[in-house]
Amino acid sequence: MQIQTCHSITTQTLPHPWTPRNIYHRTHRHRVQPLKSAATAPPSLKAQKSHSMPPEKVEVFKSLESWASQWVLPLLKPVEQCWQPQGFLPDSSLSFEEFTDQVKVLRERTKELPDEYFVVLVGDMVTEDALPTYQTMINNLDGVRDESGTSPSPWAVWTRAWTAEENRHGDLLRTYLYLSGRVDMPMIEKTVQYLIATGMDPRTENNPYLGFVYTSFQERATFVAHGNTARLAKEGGDPVLARLCGTIAADEKRHEKAYSRIVEKLLEVDPTGAMVAIGDMMEKKITMPAHLMYDGEDPKLFEHYSAVAQRLGVYTANDYADILEFLIGRWRLEKLEGLTAEGKRAQDFVCGLAPRIRKLQERAEERARKMKPQRVKFSWIFNKELLL
Numbered sequence: 164m165q166i167q168t169c170h171s172i173t174t175q176t177l178p179h180p181w182t183p184r185n186i187y188h189r190t191h192r193h194r195v196q197p198l199k200s201a202a203t204a205p206p207s208l209k210a211q212k213s214h215s216m217p218p219e220k221v222e223v224f225k226s227l228e229s230w231a232s233q234w235v236l237p238l239l240k241p242v243e244q245c246w247q248p249q250g251f252l253p254d255s256s257l258s259f260e261e262f263t264d265q266v267k268v269l270r271e272r273t274k275e276l277p278d279e280y281f282v283v284l285v286g287d288m289v290t291e292d293a294l295p296t297y298q299t300m301i302n303n304l305d306g307v308r309d310e311s312g313t314s315p316s317p318w319a320v321w322t323r324a325w326t327a328e329e330n331r332h333g334d335l336l337r338t339y340l341y342l343s344g345r346v347d348m349p350m351i352e353k354t355v356q357y358l359i360a361t362g363m364d365p366r367t368e369n370n371p372y373l374g375f376v377y378t379s380f381q382e383r384a385t386f387v388a389h390g391n392t393a394r395l396a397k398e399g400g401d402p403v404l405a406r407l408c409g410t411i412a413a414d415e416k417r418h419e420k421a422y423s424r425i426v427e428k429l430l431e432v433d434p435t436g437a438m439v440a441i442g443d444m445m446e447k448k449i450t451m452p453a454h455l456m457y458d459g460e461d462p463k464l465f466e467h468y469s470a471v472a473q474r475l476g477v478y479t480a481n482d483y484a485d486i487l488e489f490l491i492g493r494w495r496l497e498k499l500e501g502l503t504a505e506g507k508r509a510q511d512f513v514c515g516l517a518p519r520i521r522k523l524q525e526r527a528e529e530r531a532r533k534m535k536p537q538r539v540k541f542s543w544i545f546n547k548e549l550l551l
């Protein structure tokens with residue numbers, strides 16, 4: 164889960180309405196093809212570039228296979244050692260009375276949590292539940308995709324096991340929310356169906372350099388967000404929900420470690436290629452996985468959910484800048500050597516970006532303070548209105 168931030172930085176929005184005549188996307192380096200039927204594309208999508216990694220670089224990933232087996236796969240947890248959602252939920256194998264007593268206790272615990280909190284938790288859950296989209300995205304990356312569905316390549320082994328670990332997040336949050344009785348499940352279920360059907364546009368161009376920069380950032384962002392929902396659950400009187408969110412956050416941190424380790428290795432074997440990829444992703448902005456969410460009612464649902472998350476401090480524009488700074492430190496980008504002129508340009512851009520984001524955010528906050536507060540209805544909480 165993440166919030167869209169710092170709109171004004173270098174984002175190129177397409178002319179609207181889209182016309183096939185003036186919108187093109189590039190495939191490989193030379194082929195330029197018109198985009199398919201503009202009428203079917205939502206206006207929020209950007210021009211789509213594909214297969215931007217030069218074909219010879221597929222070899223980089225081939226040559227890193229034994230490294231990945233040694234340094235990435237150990238960051239997975241064996242299934243037998245993994246937590247499962249049932250460990251945090253009322254036990255349905257008990258007698259009906261005992262089971263319903265546990266549900267009552269759960270409802271007692273969540274009683275004091277504010278509606279704002281539920282909106283954020285639902286948004287997080289919906290984001291987790293669109294997991295098929297994320298697995299698809301990773302399997303779109305050239306050189307690391309799962310070619311057969313059971314490929315023994317360490318990249319494919321990682322992606323399947325990562326998906327299997329992630330799958331527990333949405334399951335657990337969904338069941339907990341269902342039992343709480345505080346949210347409108349049919350509206351949430353509709354949102355998930357819409358979101359998976361719509362997909363996402365991370366602008367990673369089938370390029371694993373871009374893809375792993377994106378996932379490093381995203382895993383860190385989800386770690387931060389779930390960590391904050393854990394803190395708020397504890398303050399709001401539900402220690403089980405706090406433990407649950409904290410446990411999910413710990414998974415995200417382990418995943419972040421794996422993806423950022425891959426980028427670190429790419430910086431070692433191909434410093435300019437990796438640095439330019441980081442610059443490219445940061446210039447385009449990290450698009451949020453659920454940025455196209457819709458419940459059939461509110462066309463600005465993602466924006467509204469993000470505003471609530473920002474107000475509660477679950478995920479803020481400052482977190483975006485913090486994550487960037489964290490990754491700059493983690494990858495030691497300021498000290499990176501052996502770069503070409505293009506690589507150095509990307510390095511300067513990325514290393515100077517966080518303060519610019521913070522400044523833009525301050526200005527945006529100032530503007531927001533002068534505006535009248537907005538009240539928005541959320542279908543997820545039975546159309547109750549919240550102040551944004």
Ligand SMILES: [Fe+2]
Nearest residue numbers: 291329332385
């Ligand atoms: Fe997750």
Ligand SMILES: [Fe+2]
Nearest residue numbers: 382385415418
């Ligand atoms: Fe994750």
